Amino acid sequence: MTQTRFIRQPGPALLPRIVAEPARGRALDLDLAAGLPLLEAVRRGFAASGFASGVVELGALALGPFAYVMPALSPDGRHAAFYSAIFRPAGITRLEGGAMTFGRREGAPFFHCHALWREADGRRGGGHILPEETTLAEPARVRAFGLDGAIFESRPDPETNFTIFGPVAADAGGAGDRAALAIRLRPNQDLHAAIEAACAAAGFGAALIRGGVGSIIGARFEDGACFPEFATEVFIAAGTVARQPGGDHRAAIEAGFVNHVGALHRGRLARGENPVLMTFELVIEAVDGA
Numbered sequence: 001m002t003q004t005r006f007i008r009q010p011g012p013a014l015l016p017r018i019v020a021e022p023a024r025g026r027a028l029d030l031d032l033a034a035g036l037p038l039l040e041a042v043r044r045g046f047a048a049s050g051f052a053s054g055v056v057e058l059g060a061l062a063l064g065p066f067a068y069v070m071p072a073l074s075p076d077g078r079h080a081a082f083y084s085a086i087f088r089p090a091g092i093t094r095l096e097g098g099a100m101t102f103g104r105r106e107g108a109p110f111f112h113c114h115a116l117w118r119e120a121d122g123r124r125g126g127g128h129i130l131p132e133e134t135t136l137a138e139p140a141r142v143r144a145f146g147l148d149g150a151i152f153e154s155r156p157d158p159e160t161n162f163t164i165f166g167p168v169a170a171d172a173g174g175a176g177d178r179a180a181l182a183i184r185l186r187p188n189q190d191l192h193a194a195i196e197a198a199c200a201a202a203g204f205g206a207a208l209i210r211g212g213v214g215s216i217i218g219a220r221f222e223d224g225a226c227f228p229e230f231a232t233e234v235f236i237a238a239g240t241v242a243r244q245p246g247g248d249h250r251a252a253i254e255a256g257f258v259n260h261v262g263a264l265h266r267g268r269l270a271r272g273e274n275p276v277l278m279t280f281e282l283v284i285e286a287v288d289g290a
Helices: 037-048 192-200
Strands: 019-034 054-058 093-105 108-118 123-131 142-147 150-157 160-169 177-185 207-216 231-245 249-259 265-268 277-285
Touching: 019 037, 019 054, 019 150, 019 192, 019 277, 037 093, 037 108, 037 142, 054 108, 054 207, 054 277, 093 123, 093 160, 093 207, 093 231, 093 249, 108 207, 108 231, 108 249, 123 231, 123 249, 123 265, 142 150, 142 177, 142 249, 142 277, 150 177, 160 277, 177 192, 192 207, 192 231, 192 249, 192 277, 207 249, 231 277
Parallel strands: 093 150
Antiparallel strands: 019 142, 019 177, 054 093, 054 142, 093 108, 108 123, 150 160, 160 177, 177 277, 207 231, 207 277, 231 249, 249 265
């Protein structure tokens, strides 16, 4: 079955639909210090390895103070969907998984991060972590992928009327050791198909999906779980792209998901069934073929 879901955005559809910036990159372990704002801890971790941008895989981080928003319906016609009021749960919140895009906004470090977690009272939750109000409560080590020759930069996006991360070229410092693509996917295109097309266009054979933060129009998973509510926030927990014997590429994506009514799920997304809502940022790392 091929996805047909479509959400009209407030602005004109822009080209290219797949924004891809070639880069070099390197897999890293970032040591994050307790007591720092999460944004500063991540910035220091990347800087120590010679990178100003990249993506992060978030495991069992302990956060407190912690602030987040959830996806929500738009209160007006200025956006296709929006954010909830800010939540600030008491105590220590422990992440169960998440992903982060790290780059810059108005010349300063910034991140875009979606995750699932358990709060101090046992309540499970998920959503969009606020960089300005979230502190790392315990030291942690996280897996990351640094970018050399490209950076994610947050800029106004006329199509969605949001300020959104996208990749732009940057001076290369020689810190990367793998061919990579920094990618932003625009709305209303299938997530799997767009990633497969980008991988094929770059000449990559097998590849790893690094990071992955964005939204999709509802969600359909391979285990049969289906969530029709369209306002969502999603992170990629793991992903691969493999070239098939006939030459086509095929992506496999495991994701965590929360929607505006609070439904949470984690599993493998159904291929061809999950179009992008607002945006999706990720990095593709070549394993061979480049």
